[in-house]
Amino acid sequence: xxxxxxxxxxxxxxxxxxxxxxxxxxxxxxxxxxxxxxxxxxxxxxxxxxxxxxxxxxxxxxxxxxxxxxxxxxxxxxxxxxxxxxxxxxxxxxxxxxxxxxxxxxxxxxxxxxxxxxxxxxxxxxxxxxxxxxxxxxxxxxxxxxxxxxxxxxxxxxxxxxxxxxxxxxxxxxxxxxxxxxxxxxxxxxxxxxxxxxxxxxxxxxxxxxxxxxxxxxxxxxxxxxxxxxxxxxxxxxxxxxxxxxxxxxxxxxxxxxxxxxxxxxxxxxxxxxxxxxxxxxxxxxxxxxxxxxxxxxxxxxxxxxxxxxxxxxxxxxxxxxxxxxxxxxxxxxxxxxxxxxxxxxxxxxxxxxxxxxxxxxxxxxxxxxxxxxxxxxxxxxxxxxxxxxxxxxxxxxxxxxxxxxxxxxxxxxxxxxxxxxxxxxxxxxxxxxxxxxxxxxxxxxxxxxxxxxxxxxxxxxxxxxxxxxxxxxxxxxxxxxxxxxxxxxxxxxxxxxxxxxxxxxxxxxxxxxxxxxxxxxxxxxxxxxxxxxxxxxxxxxxxxxxxxxxxxxxxxxxxxxxxxxxxxxxxxxxxxxxxxxxxxxxxxxxxxxxxxxxxxxxxxxxxxxxxxxxxxxxxxxxxxxxxxxxxxxxxxxxxx
Numbered sequence: 001x002x003x004x005x006x007x008x009x010x011x012x013x014x015x016x017x018x019x020x021x022x023x024x025x026x027x028x029x030x031x032x033x034x035x036x037x038x039x040x041x042x043x044x045x046x047x048x049x050x051x052x053x054x055x056x057x058x059x060x061x062x063x064x065x066x067x068x069x070x071x072x073x074x075x076x077x078x079x080x081x082x083x084x085x086x087x088x089x090x091x092x093x094x095x096x097x098x099x100x101x102x103x104x105x106x107x108x109x110x111x112x113x114x115x116x117x118x119x120x121x122x123x124x125x126x127x128x129x130x131x132x133x134x135x136x137x138x139x140x141x142x143x144x145x146x147x148x149x150x151x152x153x154x155x156x157x158x159x160x161x162x163x164x165x166x167x168x169x170x171x172x173x174x175x176x177x178x179x180x181x182x183x184x185x186x187x188x189x190x191x192x193x194x195x196x197x198x199x200x201x202x203x204x205x206x207x208x209x210x211x212x213x214x215x216x217x218x219x220x221x222x223x224x225x226x227x228x229x230x231x232x233x234x235x236x237x238x239x240x241x242x243x244x245x246x247x248x249x250x251x252x253x254x255x256x257x258x259x260x261x262x263x264x265x266x267x268x269x270x271x272x273x274x275x276x277x278x279x280x281x282x283x284x285x286x287x288x289x290x291x292x293x294x295x296x297x298x299x300x301x302x303x304x305x306x307x308x309x310x311x312x313x314x315x316x317x318x319x320x321x322x323x324x325x326x327x328x329x330x331x332x333x334x335x336x337x338x339x340x341x342x343x344x345x346x347x348x349x350x351x352x353x354x355x356x357x358x359x360x361x362x363x364x365x366x367x368x369x370x371x372x373x374x375x376x377x378x379x380x381x382x383x384x385x386x387x388x389x390x391x392x393x394x395x396x397x398x399x400x401x402x403x404x405x406x407x408x409x410x411x412x413x414x415x416x417x418x419x420x421x422x423x424x425x426x427x428x429x430x431x432x433x434x435x436x437x438x439x440x441x442x443x444x445x446x447x448x449x450x451x452x453x454x455x456x457x458x459x460x461x462x463x464x465x466x467x468x469x470x471x472x473x474x475x476x477x478x479x480x481x482x483x484x485x486x487x488x489x490x491x492x493x494x495x496x497x498x499x500x501x502x503x504x505x506x507x508x509x510x511x512x513x514x515x516x517x518x519x520x521x522x523x524x525x526x527x528x529x530x531x532x533x534x535x536x537x538x539x540x541x542x543x544x545x546x547x548x549x550x551x552x553x554x555x556x557x558x559x560x561x562x563x564x565x566x567x568x569x570x571x572x573x574x575x576x577x578x579x580x581x582x583x584x585x586x587x588x589x590x591x592x593x594x595x596x597x598x599x600x601x602x603x604x605x606x607x608x609x610x611x612x613x614x615x616x617x618x619x620x621x622x623x624x625x626x627x628x629x630x631x632x633x634x635x636x637x638x639x640x641x
Contacts, residue, residue: 001025033067082106102147109141165225171219221240253329299317328358332353467480507589577619582614588605606638609636
């Protein structure tokens with residue numbers, strides 16, 4: 001729940017003030033029954049209660065019983081609060097010159113608690129009462145403020161106002177601070193003694209921990225824009241900004257941009273024609289990313305009693321400083337066209353772009369003598385190319401009927417140009433990892449960070465029931481080797497976008513929206529984990545028995561049941577994902593104003609809408625078993641007084 005307050009004041013066309021304040025609080029409690037995925041893996045022949053009607057603590061194959069755990073007084077609850085304020089002003093100094101400013105302040109607080117009862121099935125087999133039961137507490141709070149002020153000046157360059165010069169200069173200043181803590185206790189005698197004060201001790205090797213983060217930033221900016229006869233426009237901007245996360249040798253970073261445009265529809269040969277708008281535009285410039293999160297340019301030490309020596313407390317480094325850290329810089333090149341035709345019944349736009357990011361923050365390996373394994377440095381380089389387009393049109397516009405439809409799509413292709421030696425080692429570790437069903441992210445220079453790496457496959461050998469892999473040199477083998485992984489497709493689709501339409505008849509309107517994605521790839525973890533790489537002790541997909549190899553000559557998609565066979569991240573599970581999602585549909589009714597006035601209102605709008613209605617996909621995969629997706633029903637009552 002929450003509450004908001006808004007205030008606005010205007011003084012003689014000289015000063016305008018507006019203030020908004022929002023406060024909100026959220027309380028959440030996790031279901032004691034856990035996730036649906038906990039039940040999905042249980043065998044259907046299990047019974048939650050014994051012959052005497054008591055809950056079974058354990059089920060077949062020693063699996064936990066989530067229904068029993070729901071009765072043990074375990075709980076998990078979360079609380080968050082937020083408070084934000086925004087003050088905006090505008091002061092008109094003289095004709096054409098005005099000053100604007102914005103001041104924002106926000107505060108947040110979060111607190112989480114989780115109690116695992118000593119009677120929970122988690123502790124079966126643990127006899128020591130000082131080790132049964134646990135209580136985990138963590139929380140965070142933070143505040144931030146920022147101030148931005150801009151002075152703007154507009155100057156007409158001719159009598160009819162078709163040529164204009166605009167100048168803007170300003171500055172920004174801000175600071176944010178955050179704190180976090182975490183501690184745990186173990187050893188609870190009874191489920192009802194579920195307060196942290198009843199804990200017998202800290203966990204083995206555990207202790208309270210906390211962290212604090214402070215970040216400040218400051219910057220200056222300016223831009224100029226010139227419009228000539230409403231036909232041609234040129235603009236340029238420059239910005240310099242500093243951040244406390246930058247290294248001492250590069251406390252400030254500078255960025256610039258420039259753009260040009262041509263309003264072709266203002267030319268004499270297109271005036272008074274069926275072309276209402278035809279604009280060409282292009283730009284080039286640098287943008288930056290100063291969101292370093294918890295990255296700091298200086299070395300941080302941790303004092304601990306575990307490092308004591310000769311009666312003194314020792315310290316060890318937890319992060320290695322780098323006084324040459326600087327903001328990531330991205331060079332952007334854009335070209336676009338916008339058009340409107342037939343008395344603005346048809347709108348079309350297209351934009352293509354190229355982005356080259358330099359000075360990406362990446363990990364670099366450190367020698368063991370440094371006390372840490374890696375530090376941060378600006379070593380990476382990456383490029384993105386893509387396009388976006390949209391078409392929007394009015395299909396019917398007459399009397400009481402109005403029908404409009406919109407379609408848009410986009411595509412982006414990324415390429416990794418340079419990565420650090422440490423990231424290469426991480427990528428190799430990800431390549432060899434079999435801890436997860438799906439392949440972990442693997443980065444290669446010349447590739448994309450959305451590439452899916454797996455070993456190529458010719459399918460299941462009908463004679464033996466084993467998979468035939470293709471090595472990097474093209475030879476065939478029955479032996480799985482993660483070093484043979486290659487990029488088999490990108491998760492980035494060839495194109496993705498959305499379609500929306502709205503139809504209005506008199507006071508009733510209907511809105512429909514859907515999204516689509518085509519040409520991308522996905523590693524189908526449902527098939528890999530629920531059919532092939534199964535745990536025979538758990539409930540599995542029936543295809544694990546009906547569609548896998550049993551006898552010589554079987555032509556199937558899945559290997560024979562052999563617990564000694566091992567684990568493989570195979571091309572067989574890389575599938576092309578073509579998908580349409582029906583995102584929302586809604587109906588709105590604008591109540592007759594003659595009736596609304598009788599109840600003291602100026603306007604009343606009623607509506608109902610549905611979200612996440614359904615999807616059509618070429619890939620069949622499981623979803624919603626751990627964190628459920630929501631098919632929402634929303635009712636709207638919007639009165640205007």
